[in-house]
Amino acid sequence: MSAISGGDDTQTPLLQTSFSSDERNHSLKKGNVWTALAHIITAVIGSGVLSLAWSMSQLGWIAGPLTMLSFASVTLASIFCLWNCYKSPDPDYGPVRNASYLDAVREILGKRNAWVCGIIVRLYFIKIGIVHTITSSISMRAIQRSNCYHNEGHKASCNYGITYYMLAFGIIQAILSQIPDFQSTEWLSIVAAIMSFSYSMIGSALGLAKVIENGEIKGSIGGIPTSTTTEKVWAISQALGDIAFAFPFSLIFLEIQDTLRSNPLERVIMRKASIMAVCVTTFFYLCCGGLGYAAFGNSTPGNLLTGFGFYEPYWLVDFANACVVLHLVGGYQVYTQPLFENTERWIIKKFPDRKILHEDYTPKQIPRLRLNLLRLCFRTAYVALTTGFSTLFPYFNQVVGVDEAITFWPIVVHFPVEMYLVQKNIGPLTKKSIILRVYSFITLIVILYAFVGSIKGLIKAKLS
Numbered sequence: 135m136s137a138i139s140g141g142d143d144t145q146t147p148l149l150q151t152s153f154s155s156d157e158r159n160h161s162l163k164k165g166n167v168w169t170a171l172a173h174i175i176t177a178v179i180g181s182g183v184l185s186l187a188w189s190m191s192q193l194g195w196i197a198g199p200l201t202m203l204s205f206a207s208v209t210l211a212s213i214f215c216l217w218n219c220y221k222s223p224d225p226d227y228g229p230v231r232n233a234s235y236l237d238a239v240r241e242i243l244g245k246r247n248a249w250v251c252g253i254i255v256r257l258y259f260i261k262i263g264i265v266h267t268i269t270s271s272i273s274m275r276a277i278q279r280s281n282c283y284h285n286e287g288h289k290a291s292c293n294y295g296i297t298y299y300m301l302a303f304g305i306i307q308a309i310l311s312q313i314p315d316f317q318s319t320e321w322l323s324i325v326a327a328i329m330s331f332s333y334s335m336i337g338s339a340l341g342l343a344k345v346i347e348n349g350e351i352k353g354s355i356g357g358i359p360t361s362t363t364t365e366k367v368w369a370i371s372q373a374l375g376d377i378a379f380a381f382p383f384s385l386i387f388l389e390i391q392d393t394l395r396s397n398p399l400e401r402v403i404m405r406k407a408s409i410m411a412v413c414v415t416t417f418f419y420l421c422c423g424g425l426g427y428a429a430f431g432n433s434t435p436g437n438l439l440t441g442f443g444f445y446e447p448y449w450l451v452d453f454a455n456a457c458v459v460l461h462l463v464g465g466y467q468v469y470t471q472p473l474f475e476n477t478e479r480w481i482i483k484k485f486p487d488r489k490i491l492h493e494d495y496t497p498k499q500i501p502r503l504r505l506n507l508l509r510l511c512f513r514t515a516y517v518a519l520t521t522g523f524s525t526l527f528p529y530f531n532q533v534v535g536v537d538e539a540i541t542f543w544p545i546v547v548h549f550p551v552e553m554y555l556v557q558k559n560i561g562p563l564t565k566k567s568i569i570l571r572v573y574s575f576i577t578l579i580v581i582l583y584a585f586v587g588s589i590k591g592l593i594k595a596k597l598s
Contacts, residue, residue: 165393169320170407173390176323176461176468177383178415179330184269184437184458185376186419187341187426191434192373194357198427199420201377206416208577209381212546213408215554216384217401220391225557226399233392234472235385235545242553251549258385258541259473263466263520264527265379267307269437270462271299271524273455276440280455284448297525303459304521307466311513312505315475320393326464333439333457334418340444340451341425352431359432371587378584380419382546383411389472474513481508543581547574 190198219238221228232238236255240248275296282292310322345351360366383390387404394400426438438444439454482491491508551570554560560567 163393163395165320165390165395165403167403167407167410169323170390170394170404171411172320172323172327173386173393173468174383174407174411175327175330175415176465177386178381178411179327179334179418179461183330183334183380183419183422184337184439186380186423187430187434187438188436189373189376190357190423190427191353191430191432192357192369194355195353195427196355198357198423201374202416202419202423205377205381206412206419208546209384210409210412211573212382212384212550213387213404213412215550216387217391217404217408218557219550219553220388220400220404222557225401231392232388234476235388235549236476238388238553239549242556243549247549247552251544254541254544255385256473258545259470260520260523261541262469263307263517264524266462266466266469267300267303267521267524268296268527270303270459271296272437272440273458273462274299274302276455277452279440280445280448280451283445288445300521300524303463304517306463307521308514308517310463310467311470311474311517312509313467313471314506314509315471322464322467326461326468329457329461329464331418333454333461334422336450336454336457337438338418338421338425340454341422341429341438344429344444345425348429351428353427354431358434368587368590371584372591374580375584375588378542378581381412381415382542384546384550386469386472470516474509474516478508478512481512540585543574543578547577 186202189201192198193201216235216238218225219242220232222230222232222238222241230241232241236248236252239251275294278294279292282290282294286292313322358369360369387408390407391400391404394403422438427434439451439458444451485491491506493506551574555567555570
């Protein structure tokens, strides 16, 4: 990932630093609409899809689908703003290329906004690593529990911890984190995208089979009833946080755009890939969430594949959870590679004379392997951090809601809208500017509501 040019790099704080995309050889970039689509699918169809049936059960048959469509629309609005930000000041000719989200914020909105954005960006990447670690470990445990239920009956206890699974996932990520850069993760994204389609289709198919077996569509217009209105209010707020988590990919949008060839224009390719991705993922989300709710109604589990609404065929449940794990292995890298690369480039700029930090070592026995002391130490420490935090708060639905509520509005709404207004030279009192800022304010209120409810749910889960 590159950083924004301009300013004295030796005196610029880490949270403001990135490097110009012009440092790269763009003739080597061979990305196309399909590789971009694979990256997006890997980023979007992830752990969040597993909680959508539960979210639907809290909102009911009318508000649930409408909420999903609303968040899909917010995601589309975000990418409509962002695909013009890859080059600035002119969206087609530049000359400045913004190869990351933070690059664009600093180049278009200035250093102060970039400093605030830098903090939020790093929080976002860290929380993605934590959520992926939690979800993958829950899915690995679900495979063990599925086999236990099959052998010992559905009423067996089959209680297992997830700490060892988290450690196993962390070890795998520590190894894969040595992949040098985001450009080298295309193969991982393709595998992960295939896995995400696989478990989404399996979850939807199992839900449909359960509906047919029941002979009825369960659920109601108002969702799961609660003993008090206050409980319903908090449940809805957490459901909003979970749905918000399932859609956005704004933060890695420009990183993906930076992998594309220049003919046709990158933003033309990215526009096509983005629209395709949002349409496909929204369809899968509606199927997975809707069929899960229709199958279980008021008994809908928090995680469709690991909450054990489905026991049989156990081998298919096992396969679906294995697909979840493989997808999250790739998804973790897609989201953290930009953070790794940006931080390491800043360290190298800060200590240009320390050759040990930026020189690669290639073992004679494995000539394609590139080892680097900085990558080895920093990335391993980062993986250890996310793994350690995951063991403290292993609560899927609550963590998903809290994490997304913290970063959703600034990353998906505020900064894209402000950059769009600057790029298009739209004045503050114009009709378009007023509409966009009202939209931004309304979204902020909704996300604050989701944040408060998710925090309450996390505290309740920790104390129970």
